Structure formats: structure tokens, C-alpha cells
Amino acid sequence: MEEDNAMYEKILIDIKNLIRSDPNLKDFCIVPINENKNKSPVLYEEHNLGLELWCVKYVYAYLYKQLFKLRRLLSKNRLIQQKSEEIDKYLISALLIHPEVATFWNMRRELVEYGVINLDIELLLTKLVLSNKSKSNEAFAYRKWIVSKLMKGIYKHDVVSTLALLNQEFTVTEMAAQNSPNNYHAWNHRMWCLQSAFVKHDFADTPMYLNLVFEQLDFSIRWIQSHISEHAGFHYRQYLLKCVLNSCCSVSERTGKIRCLLETFAHIKACDDEGFVQQLLGRSSTCVNRSMVNFILLLLEDLFYFMDQLNELFPGHEAVWYHRRFLIFHILQIAHEYHNVVWFRNVNVSGLMLNSNDNIINVDSGLSDTKYPKLPKYELDAVESSYLYKILLKFEFEHIQGNSLSKCIDAQRELARRHEKWLHFILCFNKSNSFI
Amino acid sequence: MVKLYSMSVLYKTGPDSAVCLKAAYDVQSFNFFQRGSIQEFMAFVSKTITERTHVAARQSVKQEDYMCHVYVRGDSLAGVVISDEDYPPRVSHTLITKVLDEFTQTVPASSWSTISERDINFPQLNAYLAKYQNPREADAMTKIQTDLDETKIILHNTIEAVLERGEKLDDLVAKSEGLSIQSKAFYKTARKTNSCCNFS
Numbered sequence: 001m002e003e004d005n006a007m008y009e010k011i012l013i014d015i016k017n018l019i020r021s022d023p024n025l026k027d028f029c030i031v032p033i034n035e036n037k038n039k040s041p042v043l044y045e046e047h048n049l050g051l052e053l054w055c056v057k058y059v060y061a062y063l064y065k066q067l068f069k070l071r072r073l074l075s076k077n078r079l080i081q082q083k084s085e086e087i088d089k090y091l092i093s094a095l096l097i098h099p100e101v102a103t104f105w106n107m108r109r110e111l112v113e114y115g116v117i118n119l120d121i122e123l124l125l126t127k128l129v130l131s132n133k134s135k136s137n138e139a140f141a142y143r144k145w146i147v148s149k150l151m152k153g154i155y156k157h158d159v160v161s162t163l164a165l166l167n168q169e170f171t172v173t174e175m176a177a178q179n180s181p182n183n184y185h186a187w188n189h190r191m192w193c194l195q196s197a198f199v200k201h202d203f204a205d206t207p208m209y210l211n212l213v214f215e216q217l218d219f220s221i222r223w224i225q226s227h228i229s230e231h232a233g234f235h236y237r238q239y240l241l242k243c244v245l246n247s248c249c250s251v252s253e254r255t256g257k258i259r260c261l262l263e264t265f266a267h268i269k270a271c272d273d274e275g276f277v278q279q280l281l282g283r284s285s286t287c288v289n290r291s292m293v294n295f296i297l298l299l300l301e302d303l304f305y306f307m308d309q310l311n312e313l314f315p316g317h318e319a320v321w322y323h324r325r326f327l328i329f330h331i332l333q334i335a336h337e338y339h340n341v342v343w344f345r346n347v348n349v350s351g352l353m354l355n356s357n358d359n360i361i362n363v364d365s366g367l368s369d370t371k372y373p374k375l376p377k378y379e380l381d382a383v384e385s386s387y388l389y390k391i392l393l394k395f396e397f398e399h400i401q402g403n404s405l406s407k408c409i410d411a412q413r414e415l416a417r418r419h420e421k422w423l424h425f426i427l428c429f430n431k432s433n434s435f436i
Numbered sequence: 437m438v439k440l441y442s443m444s445v446l447y448k449t450g451p452d453s454a455v456c457l458k459a460a461y462d463v464q465s466f467n468f469f470q471r472g473s474i475q476e477f478m479a480f481v482s483k484t485i486t487e488r489t490h491v492a493a494r495q496s497v498k499q500e501d502y503m504c505h506v507y508v509r510g511d512s513l514a515g516v517v518i519s520d521e522d523y524p525p526r527v528s529h530t531l532i533t534k535v536l537d538e539f540t541q542t543v544p545a546s547s548w549s550t551i552s553e554r555d556i557n558f559p560q561l562n563a564y565l566a567k568y569q570n571p572r573e574a575d576a577m578t579k580i581q582t583d584l585d586e587t588k589i590i591l592h593n594t595i596e597a598v599l600e601r602g603e604k605l606d607d608l609v610a611k612s613e614g615l616s617i618q619s620k621a622f623y624k625t626a627r628k629t630n631s632c633c634n635f636s
Contacts, residue, residue, distance in 0.1 A: 031469040032625035033618060048468035053625065178465065181437070225570070226438045228522050313571055314438075314524060 008062045011055065014042045015096070016089045018049060023124060025049055027131030027175075028096055030056055049128065051096070060097050063090045067104070074110060084116040092125060099129045099136040109145065122146045127172050130186075134179035140189050143172075151196055159208065162197050166212075169193040170219075177223075177232065187232050191239055198243075210251060213243045217298075221306065228314045234323045237302075241330075244298060248290040255294075258301040266387045273297060282386040284339045292334055296388075303327045304395070311403070316411030321419055328392060332383070332427065339382040396423055439465065439520040441502070442478045443531070443565050445539050445558070446486045447548045448512040454486040456553055458539070460561040462569070473619035480614050481595070482506075482516040488598050489514070494589045496525055497598055504595075507532045511545060527574045529589065535564060 019025065026047045033041075033052040043050035051059075067090045073083060088111060094104050111117050126143040129136060147169060154161045169190065176186035194216070203209035220237040227233050244251075252273055259276055263269065270276035277293045303324065310320050336343040383389055396419075403416035423429040444459035461478060463471040481504060489495050489508045497504045503521050505528040508514040515532035542558055543551070568574045592598050596605060609615060609623050 027467060029467040029469060032622045034621050034625075043469060046468065050467075050469040178437075225572075228438055309572075314522070317522075 004058070005062065008059050011040070011042055011051075011059055012063065012089050012093050014040065015049070015051070016092050018042070018044055019092060019121065019124060019128070022047060023120070025124060025128060028128040029132050030097070056097055059093065063094050066090055067094060067107070071103075071107065074107060084111060084114070087111065088117055095125065095129055095139075096132065099133055099139050102138055105138050105142045108142070112146075112149075119146055119150060123168070127175075130172060130176045131179065134176040135183055135185055137185055140185045144189065144192065147193065148196065151200060154200070156201065159201060162201060163212075166193055166197050174223075181227070182230055182232050184232065187236050190236065194243075205248065207249050210244070210247050210249050213240050213247075214251075214254070216240050224310070228310065228317050229319055231319045231322060234319055234326075238323070238326050241295070241298060241302070244294050245291050247294070250290065251294050251298075255297040255301070258297055258304060261304060262300070262391065266391060268387065280386065280388040280391075281335055281338055282382060284382065286338055286340065288338070292338065296331060296334060299327045299331050303331075311399075315403070316409050316415065318415060321415050324419070325422060328396065328423075328427070331388070331392065335383045335386065335388060341381050341383055343383075393429060396429065437465075437520045438522045438569075438571060440517065440523060440528075440565055440569055441520070442475075442482065442516075442518040443535065443561055444479070444482045444516045445535065445561070446482065446514040446516065448486055448491065448508055448514050449549065452487045454483055454514065456483060457543070457548065457551070458553060458556050458558045458561055460565040462565055470622065473616070473622040476615050476619045477623070478518050480609070480612055481518065483614070484608060485595075485598060486514045486516060488600065494529060495592065495598065496529075496589055497592045497595055499595045503528070505529055505532060507536070509536055513540065513545075513548065515539075524571050525589070527568070527571045531564070531568055531574060535561065 024047050028049045028051075031043060031050040031052050034054050036054050041052035041055040043052065067087070070083060070087050070090070074087065087107065091104055091108050091111075094101070095108070098104075108117070108122070112119070112122065123143070123146060126139050126146070129139045130143075133139070147165065150165060151162070154165070170193075173186045173190040173193075176189075177183045194212070197203070197212075198209065201208075203212070217237065217240050220233060220240060224233045224237065250273070255273055259273070262280070263276075266280070268276060268279045270279055273293045274288050274290070277296055278288050280296075281288070307320065307324050307327070310317075314320065333343070400416045400420045400423075404413050408416075440462060442459060442461045445457045446454045447457050448454045456479060459479060459482070461475050463474050466474050485495070485497060485504055485506050486508065489506050491508050491512060492510045494507045495505070497506075498521065501521050503519050503523065503525065505517045505519070505525065506514060507529065513536055515536045517528045517532055519528055538560060539558060542560075543556055599605065599608070606627075609620060615623075
């Protein structure tokens with residue numbers, strides 16, 4: 001027994017020393033080796049840390065017992081200085097093996113509050129935990145706590161340090177999102193970090209803000225292209241696109257491509273982005289503002305370039321179509337706000353057509369003959385008579401047609417059909433209006 | 437994820453035997469200490485699947501999040517691609533055709549039955565594996581290759597479906613000589629962790 005305890009202590013000290021001495025550690029994992037080959041179970045190679053499976057059970061039982069013994073001392077705040085090294089040592093291994101125990105994280109918080117451990121080590125530790133268990137909510141919560149402490153320590157004008165901190169968080173969240181698909185906690189953490197950086201520096205009116213947002217938008221393109229069926233990546237992109245609305249800086253260097261396309265398509269000529277969007281939307285009593293112009297042009301670019309590309313390469317992926325819905329919905333929403341028109345759409349769908357499965361099937365058979373239920377005739381409002389609306393109508397119906405051909409795979413045809421239904425019943429798009 | 441994990445060229449020496457002529461792997465996304473085992477496993481799966489595919493047939497096998505595509509040509513030369521489930525299958529299959537064509541040009545057919553993996557110089561395989569991680573790169577190529585008839589590819593939903601009647605993956609793993617003791621332990625642990633939701 002004594003001998004065993006000495007061995008466990010040795011393992012714990014090894015792990016702690018490795019973490020202290022190598023700030024470039026990449027990841028931690030429990031390696032499935034079931035036999036005790038009479039050598040140290042702590043593996044360390046090329047900045048990777050591993051622990052052999054056979055010892056985990058015993059080590060964890062040992063340190064669990066030790067930790068709860070020490071916890072009584074910690075709560076009475078006695079001997080804290082003398083014991084802190086020991087507690088730290090146990091906590092590191094305990095959290096690496098089993099990060100779900102909130103009590104352990106809280107004990108670490110106490111140590112941080114007493115000032116006995118360094119915040120950089122905490123960032124490294126949470127990173128290692130997340131490399132092993134990428135969806136650990138407790139680890140992300142703790143990391144948030146540490147990051148907000150670090151953020152508080154940065155001067156208001158010290159943008160460089162904030163950006164360095166942000167980049168570090170981006171790397172960690174990217175790793176976590178890479179390791180396990182649909183990692184809500186990782187993306188949430190990423191957005192929270194961006195948000196707190198924005199709040200801290202009142203970024204919104206500086207070119208810095210848009211730079212950061214555009215950098216992330218480019219990142220999200222790369223991410224989505226390699227994780228096509230994860231809606232999480234699209235959701236991040238949608239968050240970033242909405243961030244564009246907060247800034248009034250010009251982004252004309254990014255909008256050339258989409259303007260070029262639409263200019264030839266709709267025969268619009270304008271010398272700047274504002275004039276261009278105004279012609280697209282038509283005249284209104286309110287004037288166009290910079291942020292709205294940016295937003296609309298970026299959404300249109302996503303719709304006409306990015307979506308097209310993804311659609312061709314990855315047919316049958318639902319997430320792509322959902323992003324398409326997001327884009328169309330928000331373009332139209334902002335157009336309605338601009339014209340001060342109440343948007344006539346079926347918000348309350350459940351009462352209308354789609355309240356039961358039978359009805360959906362009935363609706364389908366109607367769709368295939370393109371005999372829609374008659375909607376009451378009404379005058380086209382300002383939005384519906386705009387160029388933008390007509391372009392959207394035409395493109396969407398062409399898109400649906402293109403993806404309903406017999407050469408397309410079944411899943412893609414099904415998604416196209418659902419998209420058509422959504423356009424018709426939710427947005428009240430009407431095919432008969434689709435001429436220019 | 438859209439990812440290619442491995443690409444290999446094999447030679448089917450009999451109705452149920454095959455040898456690996458050349459293979460390339462990308463295991464960077466896996467944990468450092470498990471890369472060796474995972475690579476051994478991919479070699480094992482590639483070989484097993486080739487052995488169970490008929491000459492002049494294409495198959496795709498889905499196993500959990502992975503896809504394994506195989507094509508055995510009329511002259512018994514076979515290509516296997518292991519990718520993530522999101523990687524477009526059409527691209528994988530055209531890629532196999534292309535790689536096999538180039539391999540035939542580089543290494544003469546007469547030597548296939550005798551040559552060993554070490555003596556073959558075919559660095560293009562690694563280059564392709566890196567380049568076609570992005571399927572857009574391959575798209576130009578696939579547009580030219582229209583002769584691929586997707587309806588002829590047999591799709592299986594588990595690897596067990598490819599195995600012959602009575603065969604069990606667990607037994608094959610236990611018997612295999614290509615897998616180290618550590619990899620077998622790794623397989624057992626993975627099997628146990630993944631089956632936590634089963635009541636059997």
C-alpha cells in the first residue's frame with residue numbers, strides 16, 4: 001500500500017512538472033494500454049502528454065481521497081500556503097482525468113483567488129483538458145472566468161494585448177471544435193470572447209472592428225468548407241454577419257464582385273455602394289445608411305457566390321439550405337424596415353397549412369402541379385416592386401429548378417422541395433411575380 | 437468534417453487475398469499517441485475490404501463517421517480511399533480511377549505480383565492526398581471524368597455487411613498479423629466506449 005502510494009505520488013509529480021516546464025504542450029489523452037509494463041505510465045513526446053489507461057483507475061481513486069481530505073483544510077483557510085503546492089498537484093491530474101467534477105474546478109478557483117497559482121498555467125491546463133474532452137462545459141466555464149480576469153487586467157487602450165488574448169482563444173476553440181463535431185460550448189466561448197473584446201474597447205466605430213470581423217468571416221468560409229454538415233460553423237458566420245450592422249465604416253473593397261454581378265444582371269449603374277443599394281431597393285422616405293448597405297451586399301455575396309459553390313460541391317446537406325434561408329430572410333427583413341412596410345408573411349404557420357403531417361402531404365401534391373392555393377390579390381408594396389425582390393425571386397426559383405432535376409441525388413431534390421415550400425408559405429413568394 | 441484520411445493501391449492476388457503496393461496516410465487530426473494504431477487500422481481495413489470486393493467492382497462502405505471507397509479494376513489492381521462521411525463520394529471514386537491510371541504508368545503491370553511495398557517509388561500518392569483534402573481542387577478533374585456511373589457503386593452501411601457470412605470483425609482483428617498488440621487493445625477499448633448505449 002505504502003509502495004503504491006509512492007508510485008501514485010510519482011505519477012502526479014511527473015504530470016505537474018511536465019505542465020510547469022513545457023508551456024507548448026499540445027494535448028493530453030488517456031492512451032489505451034491495459035498492461036502494466038513496469039515503467040512509468042506518463043508518456044511525453046513532441047509536446048504531447050499521455051497517461052496509460054491501466055493506472056487511471058488507481059491514481060484517480062487515490063487523489064480523490066487525498067483531495068477531499070485536503071478540502072476540509074481549504075474550507076477553514078488553514079495551512080493554505082503550505083498545502084497549496086500539494087493541492088495544485090492533485091487538482092491538475094484530477095481535472096485532466098475527470099473534468100466534469102465542478103468541485104475540483106471550484107477548488108482551483110479558490111487557489112487562484114489566494115494568488116498561489118499563475119493564470120497562464122490555468123490557460124494551459126484548460127487547453128489540455130479540452131484537447132481530451134472537447135465538450136467539457138465546466139472547463140469552458142472556468143476558462144471564461146480566467147479570460148475575464150485577464151481581460152480586466154488589460155488597459156483600455158492596449159488593443160494589442162486584447163488581440164493576442166483573442167487569438168489564443170481562437171486557437172483553443174478551433175481545436176475543440178475540430179475534435180468533436182457540433183461543439184456548442186466551443187463556438188459559444190468564441191463568440192463570448194469576441195463580444196467581450198468589442199465591449200471592452202468600444203470597437204464598433206473603428207476600422208479595427210471590421211477588420212476583426214472580416215478576418216473571422218474568412219476563417220468561417222474555410223471552416224464551413226471543411227465541415228459542411230455542421231450548422232455550428234454557419235451559425236458563427238451568421239453572428240459575424242450581424243456584427244457588420246454595428247459599424248458604419250466603408251467596405252467597398254469587398255463589395256466589388258457582387259456589385260459587378262448584379263449590375264450586369266439588373267442594369268443598374270451607380271458610382272458608390274450607397275447609390276447602388278438605393279437603386280436596388282427603390283426610393284423611400286428613409287435614407288440608406290452605411291451599415292445597412294454593407295450588410296445587404298455581404299448577404300447577397302454569400303447567397304450568390306458562396307452558397308452556389310457549396311451547393312454544387314456538397315449536394316444533400318441540410319445546413320447549406322438553412323444558411324440560404326437565413327440570408328434571404330434577413331435581406332428581406334431589412335428591405336422592409338427600410339421602406340417602413342409591414343411584412344406580410346405567415347408568422348403563425350401552425351394554424352395555416354402545416355399543422356399536421358396529412359396536410360403537408362396534401363400540400364405537396366398541389367405543389368408539383370404548381371397550383372398554389374389562391375392568395376388574396378393585393379397591390380405590390382414598395383419592397384415587392386423593388387429590383388432586389390425580383391432578383392431574389394428569379395434566382396431562388398431558378399435555384400430550386402436546377403436542384404430538382406432528375407440527375408440530382410434524392411436528398412438534394414427533397415431539400416429543394418422543402419425550400420420551395422418555405423419560400424411559398426412562410427415568405428409568401430409567388431412565382432407569378434417572378435419576371436423582370 | 438470534409439477530410440481524406442488515406443489512399444492506398446493494392447493488388448488482389450487471389451479471390452480472397454490482397455497485398456498493399458503503396459499507401460499514404462493523413463493522421464494529423466488524431467491524437468498523437470493513437471496515430472500509429474489508427475494507421476495500422478486503416479491499412480487493415482483497406483486490405484480486408486479489397487479482399488472482399490470482386491474484380492471489376494466498386495463499393496462504398498459507411499462505418500460510423502467514416503467512408504471507405506474501393507475499386508478493383510479488371511486487372512486486379514485496386515484502390516482504396518478512406519475519408520470522412522462528408523467528403524463527396526463522387527470525388528473519391530474519380531480520384532481512385534485517376535490514381536490507378538497513374539500507378540499503372542509508373543509501375544509496370546508485370547511486376548505487381550512480385551514487387552514489395554518498399555521498392556515502389558510513387559510519391560504522387562502523398563501529394564494527391566494533401567492536394568485533394570480540398571475537394572474543390574478535384575472538381576475540375578471530376579467534371580471531365582463523366583464516365584463514372586454512380587448508380588453502379590454498391591453502398592454498404594456497415595463494414596460487417598461487406599464481410600462474408602459468419603465472419604466477425606472482432607475475429608478478423610484478433611487474427612490479423614498486421615496489427616500490433618497495442619492496436620488490438622486500442623480496438624477493444626474503442627469498441628467498449630462506443631457501445632455504452634447498447635443493452636446487449
